[in-house]
Amino acid sequence: MIGKDLQVAKSLLEKGELVAIPTETVYGLAANAYNEKAVSEIYRVKNRPSFDPLIVHIGRWEQVNEFVREIPAPAQKLATLFMPGPLTLLLPKNERLPDIVTAGSPQVAVRIPNHLLTQELLHLLDFPLAAPSANPFGYISPTTAQHVADQLEERVPYILDGGPCIIGIESTILGFEDGIPTVYRKGGLTIEMIEAEIGPVALKPYSTSHPQAPGMLQSHYAPRIPLKTGIVRELLPGFDPNRTGLLVFRHLVPGVPAAHQVVLSENGDFAEAARNLFAGMRYLDGLDLEIILAEPVPEMGLGRAINDRLKRAAAQEG
Numbered sequence: 001m002i003g004k005d006l007q008v009a010k011s012l013l014e015k016g017e018l019v020a021i022p023t024e025t026v027y028g029l030a031a032n033a034y035n036e037k038a039v040s041e042i043y044r045v046k047n048r049p050s051f052d053p054l055i056v057h058i059g060r061w062e063q064v065n066e067f068v069r070e071i072p073a074p075a076q077k078l079a080t081l082f083m084p085g086p087l088t089l090l091l092p093k094n095e096r097l098p099d100i101v102t103a104g105s106p107q108v109a110v111r112i113p114n115h116l117l118t119q120e121l122l123h124l125l126d127f128p129l130a131a132p133s134a135n136p137f138g139y140i141s142p143t144t145a146q147h148v149a150d151q152l153e154e155r156v157p158y159i160l161d162g163g164p165c166i167i168g169i170e171s172t173i174l175g176f177e178d179g180i181p182t183v184y185r186k187g188g189l190t191i192e193m194i195e196a197e198i199g200p201v202a203l204k205p206y207s208t209s210h211p212q213a214p215g216m217l218q219s220h221y222a223p224r225i226p227l228k229t230g231i232v233r234e235l236l237p238g239f240d241p242n243r244t245g246l247l248v249f250r251h252l253v254p255g256v257p258a259a260h261q262v263v264l265s266e267n268g269d270f271a272e273a274a275r276n277l278f279a280g281m282r283y284l285d286g287l288d289l290e291i292i293l294a295e296p297v298p299e300m301g302l303g304r305a306i307n308d309r310l311k312r313a314a315a316q317e318g
């Protein structure tokens, strides 16, 4: 069921049930992070491999001390500046948090979502919420309550509707490897903004999640029909234009039906493009087409996270 009732969401979560929650990035599939059984239900419903850890969501930063052992100075600085917001920090966990949340890793991913309804919900609860994106494993992340319902309605007792996600692309994940700040996933907070505060950061190419299994989860955020990235004008001659969908940055491409094309931002605005990205992929995936051709956007600011998602959606693996 889709609804806006915080009390319903609260009582389900307190009973160890799952609730889909809105955030500014994408919708999450939440459970009490301290309840092992509830957390295992997340993996089951999403069909998520047990080695892929979950992000822990809190309402205010001080709560991190319940389950984190220490906070490096640059992490503290970033938290002060960018939380709530599209930033997730990897920090050493303590024993309060069940190992299933971090898939056995000694590090926990933490973030404070910047969404009013979910903030209110977190303040009503006396536990943090473990939540991955609310999509079946490997598929495109949901940016509306309806997206969640389209795939998980039968499997999730309640979907809290907070409207469309205003950022539309997942959080940036930053951790520390031998003390070096390292971006594990490009996302809604740009690398430029992070580097302006703490200096240069290292980038993990395609490190999605599991340090022991680098690259394994490369195919992610993927539509059902194949997606290919490149310069659309160059790729197009190889395909039937009536059976091809286009995901383009600013301008419609002549020769392909307009209804098969998604323009991410006519004005070339990265924030607007990010907001439209996953809904655009879903729309094209829902048409009766053979392939989606997606053109990378300029590799700067939020454009880097957008290109990352396009690349992963194109990865034909697993």
Ligand code: TXA
Binding pocket: 023, 025, 026, 027, 028, 029, 052, 053, 054, 055, 088, 090, 102, 105, 107, 108, 109, 111, 113, 131, 132, 133, 134, 169, 170, 171, 172, 173, 184, 208, 209, 210, 211
């Ligand atoms: O914006 C977001 O981050 C959204 C909203 C719902 O908060 N969440 C999200 O969760 O994107 P998910 O599970 O779809 O992606 C989280 C990523 C995964 O690639 C996971 O492997 C990684 O974070 N991750 C989580 N905990 C980790 C940990 N302890 N160490 C390394 N990677 C971790």
Ligand code: MG
Binding pocket: 132, 133, 141
């Ligand atoms: Mg996800």
